[in-house]
Amino acid sequence: MFFFFTCGTHTFSNHLKGAENLTVQCQNCGNFSGxxxxxxxxxxxxxxxxxxxxxxxxxxxxxxxxxxxxxIKYRPDVQAQMGQSGGGMMMGPPGGGQPQHPQYK
Ligand SMILES: [Zn+2]
Structure with missing residues (x-):
């Protein structure tokens, strides 16, 4: 009987909590798809x-x-946006609850 064991790596990938709705510019292709x-x-x-x-x-x-x-440590702009939205969430946004993202266009 031959047992075959497989070792390897697995990468779990998830949207970061508090930043699910964040869309940022990709520095590779330039699209706002990050x-x-x-x-x-x-x-x-x-x-x-x-x-x-x-x-x-x-x-x-x-x-x-x-x-x-x-x-993300190379993207201070993204960290700044996360800080804004995260801090706002903690304090409870007044009314609406619509996250405001700066427009770059
Ligand atoms: Zn890209």
Whole structure:
């Protein structure tokens, strides 16, 4: 009997909480198609995630058009927008609840 074990990595990818509605410019293709993702790499054994490679998930700006991912630390503009929306949420926006995104056009 031959047992075949598969080791590998699995990356969990999710929209970052509080930034789901944020649309930012992709610095690779220039489209306003970037979204903020949280990516977390795990070591897998037989496709079961066992050990996380990092304690904290990566925060990245991902573009679905050109498939370009960029660490959010290189995007101070995105961090500023997240800070604004996040802070507003905490304090409770007066009425509406419509997130205001700056227009770059
Ligand atoms: Zn792009």
């Amino acid at each position: 979204h903020v993702y949280k990516r977390w790499e795990w070591f897998t054994f037989c496709f079961v995630p066992i050990i996380p490679f990092s304690l904290k998930p990566y925060k990245e700006v991902g573009c679905h058009i050109c498939n370009f991912y960029q660490d």
